Amino acid sequence: MPELSPEEKRHAAALMRVNHCGEICAQALYQGQALTSKDVVIKRALEHAAWEETEHLAWTERRIQELGGRKSLLNPLWYAGSLALGVVAGKAGDSWNLGFLAETERQVERHLDSHLRRLPLADQRSRSIVSQMKFDEMSHAQTAVSLGGVDLPGPVRLAMKLSSKVMTGVAYYL
16 A cells, blocks of 8 residues: 555544544543443443543544644643543433444444545545444444333434534634
């Protein structure tokens, strides 16, 4: 494969920064949800999902560095907001908690698909990372549904989608 141009590297680094930021949000969200879950099996599933997000964080951070990019300047803000949101989701009860996890992962899967379309074709390293992350996120969604996650109401899904658009748009640049 040919080497990436400076513009391709910049674009790929920005997309990987968005993915890194998304992993920070997911990790914090699941940690917050685990704090409030009363069911041991569900708590373990949430903790496992959070642990896998830590692995994704390492992959994306390393790739950002390889591309000469930087992480989001707003990571502490994204983490704090997501942790609080996870606590709130957890307080709604385990079926809603798991539904929130499943919907989060479905939206992340669509987001990762869009990044696979937008990443430079020559950037096989980033593509491989994003593909593995997508596989893991699909597994988290399936686990949440199998443990009793419910479908969230349309307005909640829309609010999640809109807040995700804000985060991804800002993280691309900051």
